[in-house]
Amino acid sequence: xxxTALILLITFLLTGHYIxxxxxxxxxxxxxxxxxxxxxxxxxxxxxxxxxxxGLGERQTMINTVQFEQRFIxxxxxxxxxxxxxxxxxxxxxxxxxxxxxxxxxxxxxxLKKKDLTASFLIAAKLPSNDxxxxxxxxxxxxxxxxxxxxxxxxxxxxxxxxxWQVGLGYLKPFSSNSNYFYYSEWPGNTDAxxxxxxxxxxxxxxxxxxxxxxxxxxxxxxxxxxxALYRIQEDKVTQGDNRIALDNSDGLTLNINLGYQKxxxxxxxITLSFAAPIITREVRVDGLTRxxxxxxxxxxxxxxxxxxxxPVKFNQ
Numbered sequence: 001x002x003x004t005a006l007i008l009l010i011t012f013l014l015t016g017h018y019i020x021x022x023x024x025x026x027x028x029x030x031x032x033x034x035x036x037x038x039x040x041x042x043x044x045x046x047x048x049x050x051x052x053x054x055g056l057g058e059r060q061t062m063i064n065t066v067q068f069e070q071r072f073i074x075x076x077x078x079x080x081x082x083x084x085x086x087x088x089x090x091x092x093x094x095x096x097x098x099x100x101x102x103x104x105x106x107x108x109x110x111x112l113k114k115k116d117l118t119a120s121f122l123i124a125a126k127l128p129s130n131d132x133x134x135x136x137x138x139x140x141x142x143x144x145x146x147x148x149x150x151x152x153x154x155x156x157x158x159x160x161x162x163x164x165w166q167v168g169l170g171y172l173k174p175f176s177s178n179s180n181y182f183y184y185s186e187w188p189g190n191t192d193a194x195x196x197x198x199x200x201x202x203x204x205x206x207x208x209x210x211x212x213x214x215x216x217x218x219x220x221x222x223x224x225x226x227x228x229a230l231y232r233i234q235e236d237k238v239t240q241g242d243n244r245i246a247l248d249n250s251d252g253l254t255l256n257i258n259l260g261y262q263k264x265x266x267x268x269x270x271i272t273l274s275f276a277a278p279i280i281t282r283e284v285r286v287d288g289l290t291r292x293x294x295x296x297x298x299x300x301x302x303x304x305x306x307x308x309x310x311x312p313v314k315f316n317q
Contacts, residue, residue: 026256027149027289029172029209030228033082033108033122034159037166037213037226037258038272038298047071047302053086056292058144058285059195061092065101071302080108082124088147093192095136099147100129106155122157122170131179132202139186142196143288150178151204166226168211177203177237197286198240204287205234205251213258220264228256232282247284255280272298 029035053065067086073079086101106124132150134141143149157170181200187193213226231253235246260274277293 026228026230027153027172027174027204027207027287028102028104028126029155029157029170029207030168030211030230031084032104032106032124032155032157032170033080034110034120035122035157035168035170035209035211037168037211037224037228038260038262038274047073049298049300051296051298053294053296055294057090057092058142058288058290059093059192060292061090061144063144063291064089064091067101075109078110078113080110082106082108090145090147092145094141094145094187094190097134097136097141097145097147099134102129102148102153103127104155116163118161120159122155122159124155124157126151126153126155126172128152128178133179133181140181140183140200142182143180143202143286144196144290146180146288148178149174149204149287150180150202151176157209164215164217166211166213166215166224168209168213170207170209170211172207172209174204174206177201197238199238199286201239202287203237205232205236207232211258222262224258224260224262226258228258228276230254230256236284236286238286247286249283250286252282253280254278254282269299269301272296272300274298 030037047070049069051067051069053067055063057063065086065088067084069082069084072081082105084104087099088101089098090096104124104126106122108120108122110118110120112119128150129148130150132143132146132148134146136145151174153175154173155170157168160167178201180202182196183198184193208231210229211226213224216223232251234251235248236250237244237246256276256278258274258276260272262270262272264270274296275293278291
């Protein structure tokens with residue numbers, strides 16, 4: 001098992017190194033509740049998570065995120081209300097921005113609990129922290145520099161664990177458009193600015209998600225490897241000059257590989273290290289979600305029972 005995990009990790013690192021300017025293109029759906037791929041369902045007793053996330057975005061823009069997440073467990077450990085609050089610091093060739101990101105709040109319910117099978121559903125909302133119209137030195141900035149997507153989004157999902165396998169399904173519906181704007185006329189003489197798409201009032205298409213994960217267990221450690229598919233159903237729409245247009249080839253498939261490692265500490269808290277990188281992407285991506293790779297470190301703590309650290313699958317399988 002250790003050899004298998006090492007091979008998977010090396011494969012990821014090599015793949016992530018040679019993928020240039022591709023995108024995970026996740027608007028937050030695949031990090032909500034049981035859809036997050038960590039395998040901690042509403043049966044667990046972890047209530048609080050602190051995460052640091054680093055992503056390399058469009059044109060090597062560095063996106064640093066610190067996220068606080070609180071989960072409230074009830075209904076005999078079947079129900080879960082969760083709240084996610086991120087803070088972003090973004091730095092790139094055009095400058096820097098920072099601020100609170102979009103707030104995610106949702107409800108997760110495990111309606112089926114059996115020895116080898118657990119199933120849950122999710123309903124959640126993403127609430128914008130601003131209109132995606134942050135500026136750099138008074139000039140409109142592309143979406144990759146925005147701390148918010150600028151829209152109200154509704155998320156629906158279903159999650160299934162069978163033995164050591166996870167299957168997650170999700171759908172994300174954005175409402176209306178944001179107030180982002182970016183035009184070359186505000187950046188005279190800046191050749192780097194010419195590499196971004198001129199536009200304003202972005203309306204993202206809906207996203208559908210499919211996650212497949214395989215877990216590998218030791219007594220106190222766990223590894224996982226999987227695929228995450230995101231499909232932009234409609235083309236994104238923007239305003240360019242006086243015209244409202246749909247961007248050709250902005251719909252379609254993004255396929256990511258995911259690797260993870262999780263360890264239970266002596267005090268029964270847990271740490272998680274996750275990696276993600278794309279192998280297939282949509283051709284046109286103006287939503288600022290492009291990533292060459294993403295690395296995340298999470299510390300989880302709170303009230304828990306020792307025999308329920310990793311549900312629904314016992315950690316020593």
